[in-house]
Each structure stands twice: as C-alpha cells, then as structure tokens.
Amino acid sequence: MVTRTAAQLREAAREEYDAFMATCPARQLLDRISDKWVSLVLTALADGPRRYSDLARKIAGVSQKMLTQTLRVLERDGLVSRAVTASVPVRVDYALTPLGRSLLPLMGAIKAWAEEHIEEVVAARASYDQRGDNG
Amino acid sequence: MVTRTAAQLREAAREEYDAFMATCPARQLLDRISDKWVSLVLTALADGPRRYSDLARKIAGVSQKMLTQTLRVLERDGLVSRAVTASVPVRVDYALTPLGRSLLPLMGAIKAWAEEHIEEVVAARASYDQRGDNG
C-alpha cells in the first residue's frame, strides 16, 4: 500500500468532489444564477421577449461577447428561447421559456432575503472592520 | 460636447453599473452564496458548531487557504461566529449565527428548485447539443 501525503489525499478528494459537483443539481443551479450577467438577462426578459440589441441596450455595460455567451448558456439550459427571423437585416428575439419563468419566484426569494437582512450584514461588516482597525 | 464611442459609452455604463452592483443587496447575496465553498461550509455547520480541523476534514478537497478565507468572509458578514479557546494547542470553534441560520431555508429552496427541474435542464442541454452536432 502506498503512503500518501496530505496534499495527495486532498487532491484525490478534490477530484472526487469535482466529479460530484459536476452532477450536483443545486451546485449547477447556483453556478448558473450567480453568474454576473444571468440574473440581469433573466430580469430583462421577465416582462416579455426582447431583441438582441434591446438587451444590449437595456443591460448597459455588458460586452457583446458576454451577452452572447450568457444567452447561449441560458438557451442551452432551456431557460431562454431564441427565435431568428430571416429578414434583412436579421432579427433575433429572446424570451423566457416556462422553465426560465419558473425561476423568477426563486430569484424573488433571493432578493427578498437580501433586502430583509442586508442591514444586519452591513452592520456585521462594520463591526468586524472596526474590531480589526483597533487591534 | 464630446463625442464618445460606443466602447466609451459602455465603459461609463459599466462603471455606473459596478457602483450599483456594489450596493445591490441581491447581488451581494448571490455573490456570497454562490461561492464554491460557502454553501459547503454553511451546510457543514447546519447541525452544530465545528472546529477548524473538523471543517477541513468534513469538506475534503478544500485548501486551507480557501477554508480560512471563506470562514473570514462569513464571519465578517455575520453569518458565522468564531470562538477561540486559548488552550494549548489553540482551539477554534465555528458556528452559524441566527442570521446564518436564517439562510438555510433559502438554500433549501434553491436545492428544491434544482432537484425538481434539473431533468428538464439536462434534457434541454442534450437537445441543444444534438442540434449542434447535426448542423
């Protein structure tokens, strides 16, 4: 039997863990909705379909690379639908699917907890930082 | 009046947006709980206090740098408490605060949505990938 260092054991554990992560539903969901742009795209689509350029304008500050990438991922996951109209110039509309729409209440719950408790968090941070300042 | 390029306009918008993000409660919460290790630490502490080394063992795969960093952030946000016992060797216990505990139902809701809908998502991905394969 081989002797393994703590580092090797941890590495093995992390590989196992990564494999687990890759199939953990909650983990996948968190990875999705926590993406910087995902929540904004979802929100932007909450009240109806929008064209690509609409989204780019509404979500000011997003690069077109990230907007496209975000929309692709959401489309792949079945949360957003993509409809191409072959006119000149091309027109592409994005909309929430029922699955994507079912996510909105959860986003609402997150927003609700955040708004309800943010002051406690801010206070905790201030307290923590002040303790640190003193020594 | 200056003429600004689209890139400059987007940059300005992103700065504004970043400032907004920094104070957006929901955004802050998402950033917190979506952290790779945060949900694991929270879960590990759900059924009672644990020592540092307990956590390191229970959350196999975490480096001690990330474990410490995660605990510090959670402590700063008032979600986790840290109790040092000045014995030899030193003993440090971590526990959920009431605030941290109040987060558990939300984590549960996330888990619930994920488990309820993951099959739809997986199916959507398979469908999307197959369409891509063909052309």
Added chain:
DNA sequence: CAGCATCCGGATGGATACTG
C-alpha cells in the same frame, strides 16, 4: 443586425513554506 475569432491583462485559487 447579430454575431464569431483572437489576443491579452487581471483576478482567482491552489501549492508550499513558515509561525504563535
């Protein structure tokens, strides 16, 4: 209009070595 391909700088996070 709605993208894709490429390049590149900064942040993220793991490994390692050291400390009270």
Added chain:
DNA sequence: CAGTATCCATCCGGATGCTG
C-alpha cells in the same frame, strides 16, 4: 492546532477586428 505569507498557473472576461 489554526492559521499567515508568498509564489505561480489557470481561467475569466474585455477589447478589437471581421463576417453572413
């Protein structure tokens, strides 16, 4: 035991230029 400090590879995401 419970960390801190440092180094470094990797990845993420923005800018830019080009296309159907």
